[in-house]
Structure formats: C-alpha cells, structure tokens
Amino acid sequence: MDEQLLRRLVPEVLGVLVRRGAGFAAGEDAVQDALVEALRVWPADPPRDPKGWLVTVSWRRFLDATRADDARRRREEVVDTEPEPGPASGVDDSLRLYFLCAHPSLSPSSAVALTLRAVGGLTTRQIAQAYLVPEATMAQRISRAKRTVSGVRLDRPGDVGTVLRVLYLVFNEGYSGDVDLVAEAIRLTRRLAAAIDHPEVAGLLALMLLHHARRHARTAPDGALVPLDEQDRSRWDTAAIAEGVAILQAALARDRLGEYQAQAAVAALHADARTAEETDWPQIVEWYDELVRLTGSPVVRLNRAVAVGEADGPRTGLAALAELDDSLPRYAAVAAHLHERDGDPDTAARLYAEAARVASDPAERDHLTRRAARLNTRARP
Incomplete structure (x- = not known):
C-alpha cells in the first residue's frame, strides 16, 4: 500500500x-x-x-x-x-x-x-x-x-495570506511523533505553488527551503542548539539552498514584494555567506527595513536590532533595541547578545539567565542557561 x-x-x-x-x-x-x-x-x-x-x-x-x-x-x-x-x-x-x-x-x-x-x-x-x-x-x-x-x-x-500563515505555522512546528511537519509543510506549499501563480507563495516556499537547508547543523549530537554563527556550514544542504535562491529570484523579479519574499531574502544572504564573518549585514538591515515597512511587526524590529548590532556595532543595536517594548518575547536574549558583544559580560549573564527563565522551548532554555553560566565562569577570579 x-x-x-x-x-x-x-x-x-x-x-x-x-x-x-x-x-x-x-x-x-x-x-x-x-x-x-x-x-x-x-x-x-x-x-x-x-x-x-x-x-x-x-x-x-x-x-x-x-x-x-x-x-x-x-x-x-x-x-x-x-x-x-x-x-x-x-x-x-x-x-x-x-x-x-x-x-x-x-x-x-x-x-x-x-x-x-x-x-x-x-x-x-x-x-x-x-x-x-x-x-x-x-x-x-x-x-x-x-x-x-x-x-x-x-x-x-x-x-x-491566510493560507500562507497556516502553512508557515505548520512549518514552524518542526518535528515530533512520526510525522515530519517541516517536510509536510514544504510538500503542501509546493502543491500550492503548482496550483496558484503568486509571488508570495513562491516566497514562502523559498523561505522554507532556505531554513530547512540549515536544519542538520542547528543541533549538536547531544541535542544542544548551535547558533547560526557557530554552525558547521559544510552540513548545510546546498541543493535546497540553490533551489530556494532560484525560486526567490524569480519571485522578486515580478516586483510584487511581500513579507515572505523579504524574509527569504534575509535567509538567502545568510546562506550565501561562506563564513559568519562574510555575512552581508548591511544588506540584511535593508531587508529588515523593508519588512518593517511591510508588516510593522515588533518581532521584525527585534530581529532588525540584532542585524543593526552586527552591521553598525553593538551600541547602535542596543539603541535600536531601546525603542522596543522590553516585554517582547526574546527581548532579554537579544539584549544579552548585544551586551556580550559590547564587552559587558556581567549584564549579559544576568540577561541570559532572565531570558532562560521565561523561555518556553527546553532546548532554547538550556542554550541560554549555558550562555549565562559560561559568562559567569569567566567573570570569577
């Protein structure tokens, strides 16, 4: 059967x-x-x-x-x-x-x-x-x-737009049980893209493929999260990246920009960098500016603050972050990252611990806890 x-x-x-x-x-x-x-x-x-x-x-x-x-x-x-x-x-x-x-x-x-x-x-x-x-x-x-x-x-x-939001929700559920929801979301979005000629459908498919391409590098053998800048890029799926980029380029050429195409453009810039140091952060900031214009989302503004911190320095990123509501999910984690990069390990450790306390995902909570512990260990005489 x-x-x-x-x-x-x-x-x-x-x-x-x-x-x-x-x-x-x-x-x-x-x-x-x-x-x-x-x-x-x-x-x-x-x-x-x-x-x-x-x-x-x-x-x-x-x-x-x-x-x-x-x-x-x-x-x-x-x-x-x-x-x-x-x-x-x-x-x-x-x-x-x-x-x-x-x-x-x-x-x-x-x-x-x-x-x-x-x-x-x-x-x-x-x-x-x-x-x-x-x-x-x-x-x-x-x-x-x-x-x-x-x-x-x-x-x-x-x-x-409603259909795409539902499919993206499926994609973000990841994997549990005997069904790989990431693969299922990609399969369903492919079918939708074959049935309807819409640049945002293509944008979502490209976004899924580009994110999925990094899947196997996101976790260590013990299940610990591996941040993007520490991932082994040789484990990324180059075929999925190439397909995602090609689909995105065709969608962008139609000059009907939407939020999924802009998100996919950010993911494509990360995928294009051979090392974390070669990431084109100024261009990523520009795409986040487009996403802010398209969505006005506080979460997008939060991610933009990270990109600004990488492109223009952590203090500029902290200034962008200060404009946002500190009750936003992951606000403390972003603030901790920027303070760590700014050479303030005490504040960063406190914020990592605060972020860990409110994290809902066990893997993310463990990652933040380890970050805090690492900085506290370094601070001891």
Missing part, C-alpha cells in the same frame, strides 16, 4: 466531492470511509485508477449517509445522481481546500489541524502525535473545525 499516494489523493478526492455538492464535513467523513475500504481491498486487488476508485467509493458513502439522514432530504434531491464509474477528472480541486481549511472563522490551531487532515491526508493519530496531545483531544478539535466550515461556500477567491 503506497501511503504517499493515498496522502496525495485525499485532498483531490475531497475536492471532487465538495465540488459536486457535498458538505465539507460529510465529504471528509466519506473520504475517510473510502480510505478504510481501500486499506482492506487494495492489497489483494489494486485498482488501475486509484483516484477514480476513491472518488466512486467516497461518493457512494456520501450518498448512503445522505439517504439515511431524514434531515437532509432536500440535499438528497440535489445530489442523488451518481456519476457512472470511470476515470476521474484530471482537475485538481485541492486549491479550494487550502482556502477552506484556512478560513478566518477558525483559530490558528484548528486551521493547522484541519489543513493537515484534509489537505495533507494525515490521520488524526498522526496529527495528535505531532502536537503531543491525546488523539481524542485532536479528534474533537478537528470535528469542531469541520462543523465550523461545513456551511462555508467558496463563491469568492480565498485569502492567500
């Missing part, structure tokens, strides 16, 4: 059912029933047209459920016409599912879960393992999300 094939076909089959008139929730239930049947039948009798088989069985399951529900008699009059079995249409209906699963009425966590289920083809168990929650909890979350969007009609173009 080809699990990758099934996962690829799930959104296409669900898209066909929704286009024919099935509600999202009922259609998704029908597709899941068909998948169970496929797992039973296909090993002994594989179909010549897997998508066509799944569409036919899913549609029959949907009609059976519709006929059995007296409250849906009016819908039955509309949909009670079963197409003749045959090759499935080559049209990819999954694009509408991206927009449906990223509907503004859903919370970010629900949108991510629904996207992984309906577009990614993951099981509830796999999604629950990835998010380290009980399967029953994830099942309830997905059921609520399905009910929320069940009555939504996509009679107008969806918001690409």
Whole structure:
C-alpha cells in the first residue's frame, strides 16, 4: 500500500466531492470511509485508477449517509445522481481546500489541524502525535473545525495570506511523533505553488527551503542548539539552498514584494555567506527595513536590532533595541547578545539567565542557561 499516494489523493478526492455538492464535513467523513475500504481491498486487488476508485467509493458513502439522514432530504434531491464509474477528472480541486481549511472563522490551531487532515491526508493519530496531545483531544478539535466550515461556500477567491500563515505555522512546528511537519509543510506549499501563480507563495516556499537547508547543523549530537554563527556550514544542504535562491529570484523579479519574499531574502544572504564573518549585514538591515515597512511587526524590529548590532556595532543595536517594548518575547536574549558583544559580560549573564527563565522551548532554555553560566565562569577570579 503506497501511503504517499493515498496522502496525495485525499485532498483531490475531497475536492471532487465538495465540488459536486457535498458538505465539507460529510465529504471528509466519506473520504475517510473510502480510505478504510481501500486499506482492506487494495492489497489483494489494486485498482488501475486509484483516484477514480476513491472518488466512486467516497461518493457512494456520501450518498448512503445522505439517504439515511431524514434531515437532509432536500440535499438528497440535489445530489442523488451518481456519476457512472470511470476515470476521474484530471482537475485538481485541492486549491479550494487550502482556502477552506484556512478560513478566518477558525483559530490558528484548528486551521493547522484541519489543513493537515484534509489537505495533507494525515490521520488524526498522526496529527495528535505531532502536537503531543491525546488523539481524542485532536479528534474533537478537528470535528469542531469541520462543523465550523461545513456551511462555508467558496463563491469568492480565498485569502492567500491566510493560507500562507497556516502553512508557515505548520512549518514552524518542526518535528515530533512520526510525522515530519517541516517536510509536510514544504510538500503542501509546493502543491500550492503548482496550483496558484503568486509571488508570495513562491516566497514562502523559498523561505522554507532556505531554513530547512540549515536544519542538520542547528543541533549538536547531544541535542544542544548551535547558533547560526557557530554552525558547521559544510552540513548545510546546498541543493535546497540553490533551489530556494532560484525560486526567490524569480519571485522578486515580478516586483510584487511581500513579507515572505523579504524574509527569504534575509535567509538567502545568510546562506550565501561562506563564513559568519562574510555575512552581508548591511544588506540584511535593508531587508529588515523593508519588512518593517511591510508588516510593522515588533518581532521584525527585534530581529532588525540584532542585524543593526552586527552591521553598525553593538551600541547602535542596543539603541535600536531601546525603542522596543522590553516585554517582547526574546527581548532579554537579544539584549544579552548585544551586551556580550559590547564587552559587558556581567549584564549579559544576568540577561541570559532572565531570558532562560521565561523561555518556553527546553532546548532554547538550556542554550541560554549555558550562555549565562559560561559568562559567569569567566567573570570569577
């Protein structure tokens, strides 16, 4: 049984059912029933047209459920016409599912879960393992999300920006359980890029590839975080970097700059430097200026302060940092880094310890704690 094939076909089959008139929730239930049947039948009798088989069985399951529900008699009059079995249409209906699963009425966590289920083809168990929650909890979350969007009609173009935010949330979850969410996010974004011609979709794909290229260098054998300037750059994935840069250059050439393209440009400048010392920090500051203009995000301003500190000296970076709210996440960590570079180890050690106390990620907390301990050890006579 080809699990990758099934996962690829799930959104296409669900898209066909929704286009024919099935509600999202009922259609998704029908597709899941068909998948169970496929797992039973296909090993002994594989179909010549897997998508066509799944569409036919899913549609029959949907009609059976519709006929059995007296409250849906009016819908039955509309949909009670079963197409003749045959090759499935080559049209990819999954694009509408991206927009449906990223509907503004859903919370970010629900949108991510629904996207992984309906577009990614993951099981509830796999999604629950990835998010380290009980399967029953994830099942309830997905059921609520399905009910929320069940009555939504996509009679107008969806918001690409919302879809991209959901995919970036998936990407940033990283890896846990038996599903690599980083790879899954890249796979889904590739499919979206193939279905829609939009420079920001390309920008997000480039950003993911460039970040993912550094993945294996980010941690030491003991699991400790390795900062960018200390990473072994020979471990970076040069093929992913080359692909990301090529995709980014094509997107930037269209002169419709967006935040994901600008973020990818920063990542590309880091990837282009053979050593940390060769990083083009002045150009990175310019891209952060563009990101501030595009987003106004305090987090972007925080990252810009780091870049300014590298380009123009730590005191200039501290001056940029002083303009921001000190309650921002990672504010203390950035301040510690800049004070360390400015030759003030006592203040840096105190701030690293403060940042460690509020860090939510265990690996980051350990990294900050070690930084503080290292500076305190040096300060002892």
